[in-house]
Amino acid sequence: MNITLDKAIANFQEHCKHFATSYMKDNHELPMIVVFLAQNEKNEFVIIVAPELGRLHTQEDKPLFVQAVKEAIKVVKPVALAMLTEAWIIKRKVDDPNLDADLSKRPSEHADRQEVVLVQVETYKNSFIAMYDIIHTTNGEIELELDEDISNNDIDKKNTDGIFSNLLKENYDNFYKSIEENLNKFQN
Secondary structure (H helix, E strand, O other), X not given: OOOOHHHHHHHHHHHHHHHHHHHHHHHOOOOOEEEEEEEOXXXXXXXXXXXXXXXXXXXXXXXXXXXXXXXXXXXXXXXXXXXXXXXXXXXXXXXXXXXXXXXXXXXHHOOOEEEEEEEEEEEOOEEEEEEEEEEEOOOOOEEEEEOOOOOEEEEEHHHOOOOOOOXXXXXXXXXXXXXXXXXXXXHO
């Protein structure tokens, strides 16, 4: 069965959200997990989980983690990349004077921190984030609530920067360059 790229990416996003939320509820933690959507030699879409990459993700060595992911991208040549993790964040409204504004502290050290599950997916043309607030219940269970204000379907990658943004860009720039070169060869 051959499905379209857009359908494969939509399915990948849903699988990643389901996996992240299920893992968190079952294990009460979610380590960084890197997941790729690629095509095999039969052009079928396959999901590749790379748990070893996630082990490189530390607060102190994020550049090493990003470099390892970029190297994996060169080998796997994915059409989409996902990072699933539990994280501390600070949700702030720009005009809130009561919020601790010390940005020199890590989010985990802020009094106003919130624990969340993040599902970040990057594709060849856009990015997607789903954020779930982690709610610890009185009976020791975990509930997850989708943050509708943060979660979205498409982020314009041109207006996005940051250490975990546009990791597929180099892969796709090279991919399109090779297609263009091949087209030029056939035209000459």
